[in-house]
Amino acid sequence: MRNRSISLVFITLILWAIVTYFLIFYKSNKNKSKYKFGLQMNKLENEINELISINAQLLQEFNIQHIQSYNKYENATYKVNSLHNKNYSLKTREFMKVYDENKRKSIVRSDFHNTTDVSQPDQSDIDVPPIEKKFKGYFKIARHYGWALNEIFFKFAYETAIVIEDDLDIAPDFFEYFLGTHFLLTADPSLWCISAWNDNGKSDLVDLKSPHLLYRTDFFPGLGWMLTRNLWQELSPKWPKSYWDDWIREPEQRKNRSCIRPELSRTRTFGKFGVSNGLFYEKHLQFIKLNQQLVPFTKMNLTYLLKEYYDHAFVNEVYKSEVVAHTDLKANKITPLGSIRLPYYTRQTYKTVAKIFGLMDDFKSGVPRTGYRGIVTFFYGGRRAYLTPTSSWSGYDKSWN
């Protein structure tokens, strides 16, 4: 299931698996709406591996901090910026180096006004089938996600949560992005998440001049994402024991639903030493461009992202683009301006072309990263490019992996 080279990194490095939760609470009464922001920082699962420390696996602690502040909706931007100005990213980096629980709490408190700390009560070791022993980290992560989301949605009764692993830097408009797109999640049942992440968000594959640009995607990106309690009510009874991110991408869970993702990522991982990120980080993640501008999403009309508007306009725009040979695009031999299209008809052509341009070439449950209706959008040599299946596309083929 998992790539062996990735598991190798897992067993030779000190592991960090910390997840941070920012929460948005949405409550509406007659003519007033209030947002409650919060931050739920959770566990530090710190394992030191057998190769490093004489067969010892130290599961240090699970620690959750939950930080929240009240403010009126119309003042959200102010609060969001004031949170950012305190340099959250820097603090989480510090946080990673601190083992003392109280010190950790105070680091986070210095960034946020109102903090609630919640600790994972289950510090026990976890049962893993012998054959998957080296993937134990994934089992712990899934257990922790399940527990933490139960707390957030069922105990604290939040309507909406933003999940962030704490090895992520966030963009200046991170909260603004989630606030601005929040209404889409409730208005459009064909959406099930908002994500801050573009899997193909490297500098040379995005339009750096379009930080406002957002897309729909059938590929669940994670890495800074927002979900609602309704979704959690649906997923929690069957939450898996491990590999939750691949599980959530299966058709049985996804049910044809999509996420919103930005052209320019609003998160960037510095987690070279995460449970799964070692080689993947070296090869790919470290090149993802983090947006640095403030886009006023809450003041923009984002209705175009609703399925009823988006699909028709997007598919039209894509399939009217001129078809070109990928070799010409690569060699910069295209004269007409405007968007272009690179058709693919097989799994192998997709992979070949994706590799040539430095796009992620993998599929999960048949869906290519960032794909929407099979279409993968990127920016190359100053123009918009679409990798497209046939225009009569009728669904993903799960055997494409």
Ligand SMILES: *[C@@H]1O[C@H](CO)[C@@H](O)[C@H](O)[C@H]1NC(C)=O
């Ligand atoms: C927003 O918050 C700031 C700082 O607390 C305050 O000075 C300002 O009046 C608020 N604006 C609105 C519209 O509530």
Ligand SMILES: *[C@@H]1O[C@H](CO)[C@@H](O)[C@H](O)[C@H]1NC(C)=O
């Ligand atoms: C936050 O800290 C980082 C790392 O030191 C620094 O590069 C960045 O400029 C800081 N950002 C703000 C808004 O202070």
Ligand SMILES: *[C@@H]1O[C@H](CO)[C@@H](O)[C@H](O)[C@H]1NC(C)=O
């Ligand atoms: C902190 O959050 C709690 C829970 O939402 C709330 O009851 C309390 O009034 C808040 N305190 C401050 C100082 O904002």
Ligand SMILES: *[C@@H]1O[C@H](CO)[C@@H](O)[C@H](O)[C@H]1NC(C)=O
């Ligand atoms: C998803 O969409 C495909 C193609 O449009 C359809 O055949 C399938 O039944 C849908 N699956 C679910 C679970 O809605």
Ligand SMILES: *[C@@H]1O[C@H](CO)[C@@H](O)[C@H](O)[C@H]1NC(C)=O
């Ligand atoms: C917002 O965008 C939608 C879809 O593009 C459009 O139909 C609507 O008129 C726009 N609303 C405003 C206030 O501009």
